[in-house]
Amino acid sequence: MGKLLDAVERFLIEDEWQYEQVGDKPVLKMLFAGENGEWTCLAQVSEELEQFVFYSICPSRVPPAKRLAMAEFLTRANCGLIIGNFEM
DSSP states (O other): OOHHHHHHHHHHHHTTOOEEEOTTSSEEEEEEEETTEEEEEEEEEETTTTEEEEEEEOOOOOOGGGHHHHHHHHHHHHTTOSSOOOOO
């Protein structure tokens, strides 16, 4: 597909990640399992923008009554981050 996507795929293969391409899009989907559960990860590239974005999607949903507190927590957690961010 492109140099960036090829580089991401080489890394995943060398690091022994199981992944699949999402349709014909420049997006690779994989699962990650750790001590606290399992979640979906997406590796997305834009060859035109020379951009690589990695999403780690937590499967837990925030109950409506806790969303304001979570939004404040994420805002505080994002403060000072140069690269990356947390989203809800």
